[in-house]
Amino acid sequence: MTGPLLELDGVRKHYPVHEGLILRRQVGAVRAVDGVSLSIAAGETLAVVGESGCGKSTLARLALRLIAPSAGTIRFDGRDVTHDGRAALKPLRRQMQVIFQDPFASLNPRMSVEEILAEPMLVHGLGDAASRAARVRELLDLVGLARYHADRFPHEFSGGQRQRIGIARALALKPRLIVCDEPVSALDVSIQAQVVNLLKDLQAEFGLAYLFISHGLAVVRHMADRVAVMYLGEVVETAPVGALYAAPRHPYTQALLAAAPVPDPARRPARPALGGDVPSPMKPPAGCRFHTRCIVAQARCREEAPALRTLGPGHAAACHFAETVPAFTRLGAGERHARLQARLALYERKRAAMTATTAA
Amino acid sequence: MSEAVALTPEATPHAGFAVAARPSILRVLMREPVSAVALVVVALLVLAALLAPWLAPADPYAGDLANTLKAPGDGALLGTDGQGRDMVTRLLFGLRTTLAMSGVAVVIGCGLGGLVGFAAAYYPRVSGLLMRLMDVLLSFPAILFGLALTAIVGPGLTAVLLALSIATVPLMARVVRGAALVVLQQDYIEAARALGMGDGRILTKYVLLNCLSPIFVFVTLRFGQVILLGSLLSFIGLGAQPPTAELGAMASDGRNFLFFAPHVSVLPSLLIFVTVLAFTMLGDGLRDALDPRLRR
Numbered sequence: 001m002t003g004p005l006l007e008l009d010g011v012r013k014h015y016p017v018h019e020g021l022i023l024r025r026q027v028g029a030v031r032a033v034d035g036v037s038l039s040i041a042a043g044e045t046l047a048v049v050g051e052s053g054c055g056k057s058t059l060a061r062l063a064l065r066l067i068a069p070s071a072g073t074i075r076f077d078g079r080d081v082t083h084d085g086r087a088a089l090k091p092l093r094r095q096m097q098v099i100f101q102d103p104f105a106s107l108n109p110r111m112s113v114e115e116i117l118a119e120p121m122l123v124h125g126l127g128d129a130a131s132r133a134a135r136v137r138e139l140l141d142l143v144g145l146a147r148y149h150a151d152r153f154p155h156e157f158s159g160g161q162r163q164r165i166g167i168a169r170a171l172a173l174k175p176r177l178i179v180c181d182e183p184v185s186a187l188d189v190s191i192q193a194q195v196v197n198l199l200k201d202l203q204a205e206f207g208l209a210y211l212f213i214s215h216g217l218a219v220v221r222h223m224a225d226r227v228a229v230m231y232l233g234e235v236v237e238t239a240p241v242g243a244l245y246a247a248p249r250h251p252y253t254q255a256l257l258a259a260a261p262v263p264d265p266a267r268r269p270a271r272p273a274l275g276g277d278v279p280s281p282m283k284p285p286a287g288c289r290f291h292t293r294c295i296v297a298q299a300r301c302r303e304e305a306p307a308l309r310t311l312g313p314g315h316a317a318a319c320h321f322a323e324t325v326p327a328f329t330r331l332g333a334g335e336r337h338a339r340l341q342a343r344l345a346l347y348e349r350k351r352a353a354m355t356a357t358t359a360a
Numbered sequence: 361m362s363e364a365v366a367l368t369p370e371a372t373p374h375a376g377f378a379v380a381a382r383p384s385i386l387r388v389l390m391r392e393p394v395s396a397v398a399l400v401v402v403a404l405l406v407l408a409a410l411l412a413p414w415l416a417p418a419d420p421y422a423g424d425l426a427n428t429l430k431a432p433g434d435g436a437l438l439g440t441d442g443q444g445r446d447m448v449t450r451l452l453f454g455l456r457t458t459l460a461m462s463g464v465a466v467v468i469g470c471g472l473g474g475l476v477g478f479a480a481a482y483y484p485r486v487s488g489l490l491m492r493l494m495d496v497l498l499s500f501p502a503i504l505f506g507l508a509l510t511a512i513v514g515p516g517l518t519a520v521l522l523a524l525s526i527a528t529v530p531l532m533a534r535v536v537r538g539a540a541l542v543v544l545q546q547d548y549i550e551a552a553r554a555l556g557m558g559d560g561r562i563l564t565k566y567v568l569l570n571c572l573s574p575i576f577v578f579v580t581l582r583f584g585q586v587i588l589l590g591s592l593l594s595f596i597g598l599g600a601q602p603p604t605a606e607l608g609a610m611a612s613d614g615r616n617f618l619f620f621a622p623h624v625s626v627l628p629s630l631l632i633f634v635t636v637l638a639f640t641m642l643g644d645g646l647r648d649a650l651d652p653r654l655r656r
Contacts, residue, residue: 061550064554066550066553066554086556086558089556090556093554093555093556094556096554097554097555098550098551098554100547100550100551101547102547105546105547105548106546106547106548106551107548108548108552108565108566108569108570109570110569110570111565119552119555119557120555123555123556123557123561124555124556166551169551173555
């Protein structure tokens with residue numbers, strides 16, 4: 001493997017908006033994703049973070065080629081799959097799979113767990129009944145479910161267990177890339193820890209690459225190798241996870257990090273948290289898309305759209321003033337705040353407990 | 361395996377663990393007295409219609425002009441009609457004709473309507489065209505279809521059958537499209553697409569299976585309505601022609617003797633009433649039984 005596993009190059013997805021019943025004129029377009037370039041290497045986790053409506057989920061569907069981009073190219077393993085039809089994409093489906101946010105909506109309620117897990121193999125015509133049954137048992141073991149769960153139906157499980165079933169289904173075809181669309185946002189914190197650690201273990205075992213869509217900054221910090229921050233359909237900053245959390249350069253990234261709640265009034269950020277709403281993706285602001293909410297915005301930002309500029313190794317931000325933006329001060333001298341610390345400690349404890357049991 | 365269980369406290373089996381089987385629809389239905397009665401009545405009616413040739417004490421078409429318009433209990437259990445035919449036999453065969461006619465109309469109408477509904481939900485391109493077409497059909501009352509079709513193919517069961525089928529198509533299409541649209545929004549459809557599944561498999565194994573509840577309820581309720589409409593068309597002379605035993609036609613026959621032999625008209629009307637009521641109650645009961653939020 002030399003090149004990246006998945007590569008998005010200037011990918012756009014515009015949804016046309018029509019008006020009129022008979023003469024359907026196009027009156028505009030929702031620019032859900034507007035010129036995003038990303039790449040994921042094999043075995044790597046790239047997290048995409050951003051507010052609701054910034055195009056994260058559309059990006060996930062584009063990466064999976066469930067929808068076709070309006071412009072740009074998508075390459076998987078060096079092969080251009082941008083314009084492939086359904087038949088041509090079918091082999092690709094074995095290579096990349098998806099895990100959804102809502103574990104209650106992602107499993108067909110009329111199928112037993114065994115049927116759900118055997119379905120991918122049936123669709124791709126793999127194995128016979130016996131080998132599929134064996135693989136189902138193997139998958140259940142992998143995600144920490146019991147074998148007797150195979151005969152049950154999704155409604156008999158808790159949220160965390162359902163998410164495990166979803167992960168097992170994604171693993172069934174032994175993919176190389178899994179797109180995780182907010183995989184833990186719908187779960188309790190303690191269950192989040194279990195699922196996140198399960199994902200990490202599976203990555204270590206099978207060398208999976210993850211495109212990890214999330215708005216949970218603590219989870220991203222724990223999971224990701226690299227992070228891309230999205231705003232209104234564009235990537236505004238990308239950096240290795242350490243650099244992003246320690247020294248965010250884009251005012252939006254800083255605002256996002258500052259918006260994470262701190263349970264201590266004395267340590268509330270000096271800078272005001274982000275005000276206002278995300279502008280409509282139908283009419284994104286001219287110039288820098290963030291200038292309507294940015295605290296350092298100047299006249300230039302209203303006219304000239306900033307390009308992603310490299311600021312350090314693997315670190316790039318799309319801001320005219322990336323070098324001069326005041327340093328991010330909320331966390332003191334690189335110190336993590338208490339809640340985050342507690343959360344990470346919880347993950348680590350669970351992880352340690354798991355490794356201990358596995359070793360035993 | 362042991363480690364797997366240790367990982368997930370939620371997955372640990374309880375002591376004396378037993379899976380509570382999902383209560384069957386039938387059992388839930390039988391818990392409600394009204395639906396239970398409705399179900400039993402429907403079952404009895406269908407059975408009686410199916411077994412009519414064996415249950416009936418006499419020939420439904422052999423008149424006996426010496427014994428016309430006998431009151432119930434006077435020789436025959438439910439009396440005789442204007443041509444001296446045994447009423448029990450006539451009612452059994454009438455029920456048979458009515459149920460068969462309605463059944464075929466519901467199957468054809470719901471089959472076509474279902475196809476249209478699924479197509480409209482799954483292929484947004486044709487949705488507008490198909491559903492506007494359904495709206496056009498919906499704007500004509502079933503009676504009007506009956507009149508128009510009798511003008512074309514002549515009065516008889518065929519005309520009624522066609523009219524009822526056509527009147528059912530748009531209603532079913534709407535129900536199915538609505539249900540399918542809800543299901544198509546679910547993540548598991550997207551997951552199926554991400555697996556590379558074809559349209560046919562997604563539609564049958566995912567969409568259809570998850571739309572069964574509303575379809576089931578609609579079909580049962582519609583069956584009752586179709587019986588009523590079919591009897592009505594026969595009553596006004598567009599449907600079954602004499603001497604065919606059909607409940608609506610029989611009720612119509614008896615109108616001439618309404619004052620001195622009311623049973624000839626009243627009995628088939630009562631049977632229509634009971635049948636329609638039973639199907640409607642069953643449909644209501646099914647709707648409640650299939651709604652998981654109402655399950656106890």
